[in-house]
Amino acid sequence: MGSYLLTLMIFVPLLGAIAVLCVPSREEKVLKTVAASAAAVPLALAVLLFMQFDRGSTAMQFVERAPWLPAFNIEYYIGVDGLSVPMVLLTALLSFICTLASWNIEKGLKGYMALFLLLETGMMGTFCALDFFLFYVFWEVMLLPMYFLIGIWGGPRREYAAIKFFLYTLAGSVLLFLGIIGLYFWTTPHTFDIVRLAEIGKTRPQEWNPPFQWLVFIAFYIAFAIKVPVFPFHTWLPDAHVEAPTAVSVILAGVLLKMGTYGILRFNYPIFPEAAQFLAIPMAVLAFINMVYGALVAMAQTDLKKLVAYSSISHMGFVMLGIAAATVPGNPGAAAAVNGGVLQMFNHGCVTAMLFLLVGVIYDRAHHRDIYGFGGLAQVMPTYTGFVTLAFFAALGLPGLSSFISEALVFIGSFQAFMTITILGTAAIVLGAAYMLWTLQRVFLGEVNAKYAALPDLSPREIFCLTPLAVIVVILGLYPSPVLDLMNPSLTHLLTFFW
């Protein structure tokens, strides 16, 4: 089964979605069990992938290849390298946790679970696809379930948020599609093969003449920047997060945002290394704006979920900075920067998933998320406070917890490349601590708010959802090698595109 591992991982959730649709709606227990099992299989496969993946190789592994639409040279071509494996792991883990976290969905559980599993297929496929057309198909497959999940199961302004999300992403998709088609017709023979396109980018970049290269690079960049989201394309994110149900927020922040940075590393960099190098400084400036602007705006939020959403913008800025620094020739920290950036993608996925799950916990109980509306929860919900403290300190980059290593690597690696930006960017470290501690104080410290003196602490199901993430955050903080070794060869190989 080794060779079909990825296919199974991608399509088992789809089968699960079909199975869910066959179960009668009133059989909620069966529905939940089917959905959780359908999400558990890819997780098990992802763990297997994690163990079997050859850490020494930079080539694509677990490759499956079959003609799909031969007339257009479109293939069913999938495979993974050190960049995609961590993302696949993250997707599988968060999807499984999210099916469990969604057990308290009350209306339309069946539709919800089916859409959720369809979403997982889309995400898995996006990270595994090596054919550009196939990638685009999976990319679009994600869009629809997300739209419905926000638009039907969301909060009061769900329709606005869902349409905003949909249109914004669609605008990016159009650019992406134009770029893909442009590349297809530019190459002879026409191809959607990502590995081949990267080969051209590395060995014969002169094949892309300048205006074409710039146009396609920028089209891709904007498409992915919307997903990250990079300032000024970020305003869909707070709305989508605030309205989305907890598990959808987790997937949105934990996985979907990473597709933006993944896309840049998978397409923009290998295919157009020259353009990437030329645009390094603008990209770094945008990253800096994300980091500091996101942190500042986060400080001003009074809605807990919006605060976490803006903190995501800030933390994705770290990823963007690390990625930008990797393109600068002669930067001794390029490897540190790009490894830090990708590790930050993984770490932010885990930490922000925890944060959104934790916000969901309090929202389920108090039915609001106003930071000023609580107080003294530490005495009421000690276990909950313990998890929150861990997640908050992880988010503010405390050594010993995972994000520290990735953020430190990003900064260390970017220092030589963008000195001023990096130095100014360290402000985000202080601001990050400020809004996290400020929130911690408002919500958890101080006198108990009598209104919430009787809130129940975490349920076993909630603890079960949070514990794996907490364990990963601690382990990767102490010993990041399991994930770093996975990505290091591929990312180091990526750097050779620039030198």
Add this chain to the structure above:
Amino acid sequence: MTHSLAIDVALLVLLLPLAAFVIQIFRGRQLPRGGDWVSITAIVLSLVGSCFIAREALSVRNPGWGYRWVFDWFTVGANHIQVGLLIDNVTAVMLVVVCGVSALVHVYSTSYMHGDPKYPRFFAYLSLFSFSMLGLVLSDNLLFLYCFWELVGLSSYFLIGFWSEKPAPADAAKKAFLTNRVGDVGFFLGIMILWTQLGTFGYHDVFAAVAAGKVTGSASLLGLVDVGWLTLAGVCLFCGAVGKSAQFPLHVWLPDAMEGPTPVSALIHAATMVAAGVYMVGRLYPLFTPEALIVIAYTGCITAFFAGTIAITATDIKRVLAYSTVSQLGYMVMGLGVGGYTAGLFHLMTHAWFKACLFLGSGSVIHSLHSQEMPEMGGLRKKMPWTFLTMLVATMALCGVPPLSGFFSKDAILAACLQFGLEHKRHLPLFFVAAAGAAITTFYMFRLIFLTFFGQPRDHHKYDHAHESPAGIVLPLVILAGLSVSAGWGGWFEEMVQKPSLASYAPASHAAAALAGHGVEHGDGGHHSSAHTIAMLASLLAVALGFGLSFLMYYKQAISADAMAERFPTVYRWLKNKYYIDEFYDALIVRPLLAFEEWLARFDLGVIDGIVNWIARATVVVSDIAGRIDFYIVDGLVNWFGDSVLDIGQQVRRIQMGRIQEYLVAAFALTLIFVLTLSLVY
């Protein structure tokens, strides 16, 4: 002792408190006595291990003694990021100091925190702190040091905010963490500079590279001044020390940190953590350039003097001690800055004992009186003889009364300042300020003693309820007082801890060149007897002056303190308000930042998101127009066409060709569907 044994012992010393923390945090409540014995056992075993290491260091008495253990942490690109442990004389002394004070504070806390609802949690945090601090001391590289550096900050945050249900401790904890973060960012920038230049974090490798002259070039700051990278790195690293060791201008968190339980103040905010900055400067000493050392010296000098002056007017017993700590840390930093490497670290060690003793003594008073305000105390020496005696001894040690430990260390710092001043005449004021600071120290410390223990009780209700503290509190006081007396005797410290010369790290061929490149070597004042004698006399004179004035004002009350305050109202107001530095920060940094971020959030919602929504609305309007055009014009045309066709059909039907009419209707319907679909898609 073999290498592997030494490392094993060090690892055990480090990891035992961590194990205790993990047990306490998960199982503390279920254990008998709240599990305090778990933490105590761990720290006592760590102390035993530390003594084991220190015993060898003492018996060898070789400045070059040490063990190093390095392993790969992770790999990025081709860079192996290493971490490791370093045991040398400084480490050995620090291990004993940290474990010693920590163990005594653990014991003390069993009485002091007795009955607190979060008793097990308190011991968990103490263990976490001990682990972090020991890690900080044992690290052998910058990145690892930074990790533990932040972790001690975390434990400090938890412990200052231990009674977080009250607003003041929660505020103080946050302030401490954030102020430290500001300094830590500087620290991290220093690490970045060194790594970018050298590609390594290890102390030894960094020193070797610096000695070999590998850090070159200079940075232009704002295009105004050129600063050598090495100097800049040194100053950046020192920023971390400014935060952690509460140096001006980042000292503001330490007095507020007194909101934490008193044992915490003794352990973290007096003896160990706040000394981490001093330790760090000592640890990284070879890489500071003369220019960086000047910055360090003046920062320490300013801190020492100005914190001392604030302590004069403070009335909260713990705040007096807090400002005294800031001031003493300033002394240590200044000592290191002027080249008194041994002197600075020596004072760090002696200060740990007597300041811990003073804090724990003040805790004993607070525990008995339930008040921290000195105006509510007075005459307590009869009620609390042990507390009084131990605090008196520690005060005398702090002031530098011979032959107590503080005398030797403070004298060494003054001598180093004088020596440096004699070598570089324009830096002579450092010495005078330091000497004046010594007089101020004696003045406010005896003010504390007189106000607390002498005179008539000022609050009879509280006085009547006062009593000597239980053995759990008194025993640590006595031990610490004993150490305050004797820690400076025997000259062992000067023998073991000697200034590392950069040249010793250089490869043989580079040694000479490196020395030349490193400029003027700072002299170590400790070895120059004339400077020593003058400094000693100055120090004794300062003590006499400070004590005399304090005696006249607060014991004899020959000079009224209130009258003095009235005669110099401006001075009094500035001192009382701590030079308005908190207000300054609030007005210049905190408020503008809050306003800016509010403005930015509105900008985000109004402008950025506004544009998005505007585009959306514009699209709706355009599509509405398009829809109307579609309906009235395009579709109208189609309808007109259809009608015409129908008309034609009618006419054709008149010409008796019936079936064609049906065909045309079908075609029309298809066209309509096609056009409608098109308009829906676009």
